[in-house]
Amino acid sequence: MNHSNLAQRVKELRTRKGFSQEILAEISGLSLRTIQRIENNETVPRGDTLKRLATALNTSPDEIVDWKIQEDQGYLTLMSASGLGFLFFPLLGIIIPLTLWILKKDKLKGVNELGKSILNFQISWVLLLCCYYIFIISGVLGLGNIFSNILPNWRFGILTFFIPLICLYLYNIIVTIINTVRIYKNKSFRYVPALRILR
Structure with a gap:
């Protein structure tokens, strides 16, 4: 020991x-x-x-x-996949990995580093999503001429309205799945871009 x-x-x-x-x-x-x-x-x-x-x-x-640092690749894979919780509600992409991180960060090898990476990425993603919603709401409420300059007929361009949102979600899904597969194969992971909130 x-x-x-x-x-x-x-x-x-x-x-x-x-x-x-x-x-x-x-x-x-x-x-x-x-x-x-x-x-x-x-x-x-x-x-x-x-x-x-x-x-x-x-x-x-x-x-x-008997308390010692152990390795558990399955737990790391589960933790990475838990980031997909954002599909049900954006904050779940933070809450579920945060819970798994807190439970095992000092007991399993790799959990602390992985947890910080996932959380930094998911928090950054939620902040970007919030900025997008603020941008949309400000346009809908007529708080600026941003929409009239960028999309003169934005009321009729519902697809254009949702394209950035769809791209945001797809990017998060792709990054999470790629990293989950890499962790499962015992390879290095990269959750980018992300603000370094947790160091």
Whole structure:
């Protein structure tokens, strides 16, 4: 087992409970220095120390010791495909990958990087979609002469009206499917263009 993962796990469980190192030391009956040494990866908790730590964190010793970064290509493929949620509602393309990312970002290899890439791409896509809707609404409400200059007969050009929208959706579908297939084949992925919102 990678001891740095164990140290990270102890710290993660402690912060999730809202405990400071001092509080964890008090609840577990261990010294503050022991807690600090465990979290700094200077020592590995064993025996009674591990049991006390697990009890204080309301978990099992196995949960602490066995926690490690694993590989799961199936999960990565599912996560990539989850971006297609935007087809049902634009924000689902963000919400579903975000949920999958949060659940496994520190437990499965590659999830953190993939999650950020998908989310950056989907957030950028939703922002572009919103800009398009604002552009359309401003034209419909007559808030400018943009439509009269670009499309003099826009009321009768419904196909022209929807072409950018169709292109936006098709682009997202293509990028998501290509990347999902590449991830399934264990190849690199590229979700572009995207604003670097999550780094």
